[in-house]
Amino acid sequence: MTFRQTVGRHSHVFRNLADLMAKATPLRSGDQLAGIAATSAEEMVAARMALADQPLRLFLSEPLVPYETDEVTRLILDRHDAAAFAPVSHLTVGGFRDWLLSDAATTERLAALAPGITPEMAAAVSKVMRNQDLVAVARKCRVVTRFRNTIGLPGTMAVRLQPNHPTDDARGIAASIADGLLYGTGDATIGINPASDSLAALSDLLKLLDEIIARFDIPTQGCVLTHVTSSIQLIERGAPVDLVFQSVAGTEAANRSFGIDLAVLKEGLEAGRSLKRGTLGDNVMYFETGQGSALSADAHHGVDQQTLEARAYAVARAYEPLLVNTVVGFIGPEYLYDGKQIIRAGLEDHFCGKLMGLPLGCDVCYTNHAEADQDDMDTLLTLLGAAGVTYIMGVPGADDVMLNYQSTSFHDQLYIRDVLGLKRAPEFEDWLRRQGITGPDGRLTPRAENAPLLAQMTGLAA
Template sequence: MPYRHTIQQHTYNFDTLTTLLAKASPFRSGDALAGVAAADYKERVAAQLALADVPLKNFLEEAVIPYEQDEVTRLIIDSHNEQAFAPVAHFTTGQFRDWLLSDEADPVTLKKLAPGLTPEMVAAVSKLMRNQDLICVARKCEVITTFRNTLGLKGRLSVRLQPNHPTDDPKGIAASIVDGLLYGSGDAVIGINPATDSPDHVATLLQMLDAIIQRFNIPTQSCVLCHVTTSLQLIQQKAPLDLVFQSIGGTEKTNKSFGINLALLQEAYDAALTLQRGTLGSNVMYFETGQGSSLSANAHEGVDQQTCEARAYAVARKFSPLLVNTVVGFIGPEYLFDGKQIIRAALEDHFCGKLLGLPMGVDVCYTNHAEADQDDMDNLLTLLGVAGCNYIMGIPGADDIMLNYQSTSFHDALYVRKVLGLRPAPEFEQWLIKQGIMNEEGAVVPVEDRHRLLQLIN
């Protein structure tokens, strides 16, 4: 279906909804690389104005990737909840934006609406929003998940303790874990990116993490971020695996490049549930995404990278995950060139995921060859704290020595919790208080005698 808009007697034509969505996106280097970006600012504004007039129902009738050739499209269409969609079914995209910003769209209403929204709908409306709009609406969305603690409550900000080591040395990993715990990090998950994906190696790391959690009765969960097929092998061996991890994308071809499909994810999800390791809940999946992953795999199917990213959230939503993390600046400047683009992309991802009903975290990060620095990350971290982000990363010194990129530190987490009055997950907070790591006011206290925790690395 063709779309058009006229500015100063010049009519801009957009042949398909896919083209319109791409041209309406705020500029980023990845879309320019893919050849789908607007030619100039005028064309982008014309596309945004045309997109504002598109009825939301059109997104159910015109797929950005054909239903017959893509299983993610089939998932989106086949799982759409018409009853949940009904209250907004008469809106155009522009009217939907205005409604989302109104007081009528409160947390309860948005939670009920989530199953009725498709990724393309939320991607489209995000393209019409300023950063403050994305923050305002995302802040209203509360997505709560449970495993051994409760994540996503209002007034809370959790942290993934990321103790990566270039050789997976157990003492090096343990030292980082102790460091993070003593700064109040680790309630989202203690998650290791392994240097190798071998089942025996991953099993050793899982056993070490489980021993720490069980020995000190820490109300959190662990994860070694191996491939889903490795997790399946370990589940069959009854390894102490809490969460199944997998990187996912928004097209069937992207997921094929990751060595996965929906059936494999379903198998892993079902297998993880049989372990029954959660004490408070059974959200057993952990997914990571990132704008540019489909383009980098030459699997974007002509769709802009932000819409591809939103489609990945449909894959995540199917499996009721405990955590979803957009690793926003990790792929590099070819996709998000500088701090401005990274900040915009992170706010879009967080908004879209939350509106679709997902427990969104953000790895506030950049690669060393991007036009960004830690001041940009400070700005983004603060914006995400205001927006109600479920969790961020905690890495020693904000410098991941295994993955070689810059993220957020344990100190950064303390900063944003302090300035915004945020607390850890309630069960984890009580554990920190009991251990003398945090006081009742939420401040980390100096610990003179650390021998009991430091024996972990002996």
């Protein structure tokens, strides 16, 4: 199926729906690398004009990745909720944008609509939206999840405390945890990216997290971000696994490059829930994604990276996760070249995930060889805060010493809370007050009042 659009004196032809979607995408280096990006601003505008006129129903009959050979496509189409989709089924992509921005698109209606929105629909409408549109609509989408606390309530933003260490040193990790807790972070999870994939080392890290959470009765959850199959083995060995982690992508072949398929994700979900460690809920999965992963695995099928990212959210949605985040600038400038591209991608990802009913957070980040800096991250953080982002990262000094990339610091979350009045998960907020870390207004108390907890944490690290 070809598409044609005239702009001025020029007629532009797009050979299929995937080509139309790719050409309509705001410029990014990954699509240029794949040879599918628009070659001029005029061609991009033409593609957006043509895309805006396409009916949403088209995405149900014209899969971008073949149904017969891709289990992610089958997941998307076989699980599509026609009843949920019905209220907007008559709309075009452009009409859907207008409806999303209208007063008719309330938080309640968006929640009911989410199961009926395919990732391709979400990606398509995002391509004809400005940054402010992405913020305005995402802000209306609310997704609440629970394990040992409640994440995603209106007016809140959680933080993953990320205490990574290049050698998995327990003392270094515990010191970073103490630092993060004293800055009021950790309600999303205390999550360690391990340097080792040894089951013994992973088990030790899980036990360290479990001891800290239990000793101080912290209403949060721990996670060691290892492969899902390792988590399953650790659960079988009796390790204290709270959250089961896995990176996911938007095609079967890309997921295969990660060593997973949908069946093993289901096995991980069942294993995690079998432990019944959640006190408030059983959302046990934690997924991370990022634009460009399918292209880097040569598994993109000629589809643009932002649409494939949205397809990864369909994978995540099937397993009722506690947390999902786009590690937006982590893969590097080959996929998102500079701060402008990273900012746009972060807003797109957050919008698409929220529209599809996911608890979408963002690792507001960049690599040191990208044309980006911390000012760009400040801009994205502020925009995501206004958009109602579920959670962000808390990294000591914003500089991850194990993964060697730049993210957001413990101080950054204090800034965005102060500017936008954002609270933490309520159970965690209460715990911080009881510990004397924050006052009744949620702001940090003077350092001296935190000394008892700091002393206990220091003793644990020793």
